Amino acid sequence: MKLFEPLRIREIELKNRIAVSPMCEYSAKDGHPQPWHMVHLGSRAVGGAGLVFTEATAVEARGRISPEDTGIYLDAHVASWKPIVEFVRSQGAVPGIQLAHAGRKGSTKSPFLGQGKISPEAGGWEPVAPSALAFQEDYPTPRALTAKEIAETVAAFRKAAERSLEAGFEIAEIHGAHGYLLHEFMSPLCNRRDDEFGGSFENRIRLALQVAKAVREVWPTRLPLFFRTSATDWKEGGWNLEQTIELSKRLKALGVDLMDVSSGGAVPGVKIPLGPGYQVSFSEAIRRQAGIATGSVGMITDPAQADTILSTGQADIVLLARELLRDPYWPRRAAQALGVKIKAPAQYERAW
Numbered sequence: 001m002k003l004f005e006p007l008r009i010r011e012i013e014l015k016n017r018i019a020v021s022p023m024c025e026y027s028a029k030d031g032h033p034q035p036w037h038m039v040h041l042g043s044r045a046v047g048g049a050g051l052v053f054t055e056a057t058a059v060e061a062r063g064r065i066s067p068e069d070t071g072i073y074l075d076a077h078v079a080s081w082k083p084i085v086e087f088v089r090s091q092g093a094v095p096g097i098q099l100a101h102a103g104r105k106g107s108t109k110s111p112f113l114g115q116g117k118i119s120p121e122a123g124g125w126e127p128v129a130p131s132a133l134a135f136q137e138d139y140p141t142p143r144a145l146t147a148k149e150i151a152e153t154v155a156a157f158r159k160a161a162e163r164s165l166e167a168g169f170e171i172a173e174i175h176g177a178h179g180y181l182l183h184e185f186m187s188p189l190c191n192r193r194d195d196e197f198g199g200s201f202e203n204r205i206r207l208a209l210q211v212a213k214a215v216r217e218v219w220p221t222r223l224p225l226f227f228r229t230s231a232t233d234w235k236e237g238g239w240n241l242e243q244t245i246e247l248s249k250r251l252k253a254l255g256v257d258l259m260d261v262s263s264g265g266a267v268p269g270v271k272i273p274l275g276p277g278y279q280v281s282f283s284e285a286i287r288r289q290a291g292i293a294t295g296s297v298g299m300i301t302d303p304a305q306a307d308t309i310l311s312t313g314q315a316d317i318v319l320l321a322r323e324l325l326r327d328p329y330w331p332r333r334a335a336q337a338l339g340v341k342i343k344a345p346a347q348y349e350r351a352w
Helices: 035-046 076-090 147-167 181-186 206-218 241-253 280-290 303-311 322-326 330-338 346-351
Strands: 007-009 012-014 018-020 051-058 094-100 171-176 225-230 258-262 293-297 317-320
Touching: 018 330, 035 051, 035 076, 051 171, 076 094, 076 147, 094 147, 147 171, 147 206, 171 181, 171 206, 181 206, 206 225, 206 241, 225 241, 241 258, 241 280, 258 280, 280 293, 303 317, 303 330, 317 322, 322 330
Parallel strands: 018 051, 018 317, 051 094, 094 171, 171 225, 225 258, 258 293, 293 317
Antiparallel strands: 007 012
């Protein structure tokens, strides 16, 4: 079964093609992961996933979505991540980190506390974006980044990658999707700049390329680099699959190894045709036309469905999110369903 075949990318080998998709937990303190994160990420490693990603982890304090997001913007964060990384690896999973900047979606409430912006008195801040356009009415209006600040943002991604390496992560993923900062620059629905970072396709992808180049320069050649993309904004005049394919070609040339393919998030109120595997066609098109490995994500819940995506060449890995929230041991259940024997932790062998 393709789902349980190893996958080697550069010098890292995944024991299977199942990845834990980055999922925000809104449970950190000043960017530091907490015991919750150890249990959350650790249990998915015990559950049998080949790759375990952190949630979107901010490269700047103002790059968090909420005050409760994890970060890698302080040297002190390294020590907080190390034991989690070590435990994930001890269970035979590869530890991965998603490097992120929320852009205009920052300084907003954790879902547990409602929706919308947070006041400075409650720990909020002034978010930044390509243009001074709020995501929606109840979100804060961001300040447009200056050219100098854009260069500083690139440097922040670079430094975050260095800290991630020190913490022991073996795969880094740049978050360029879901309406966060890099996606905001790429999408003409969010980017109204008239300088070298706005207007044309070449200008709008400039920041994403600069970030990928900076991260690859400090991320060792032996370790894989992923890039998460929204293949389409699902809105006319927005970012689309054709542009994503061209971006993927450029990123591959800079040393990106896999495109983690999602969609949407740039603007509210769009109609997305949700259904099992509704984004798989995007990962397949990017894989074939850009000649780069891809990951598919989105309502992948059935083991046979996941294996078919891989065996038919639509993607190289599958990333599961909500299904792994419901069942951290989904990989073990999938192995049973597909007739594959996988090793359980010694502590759990009596159950298998």
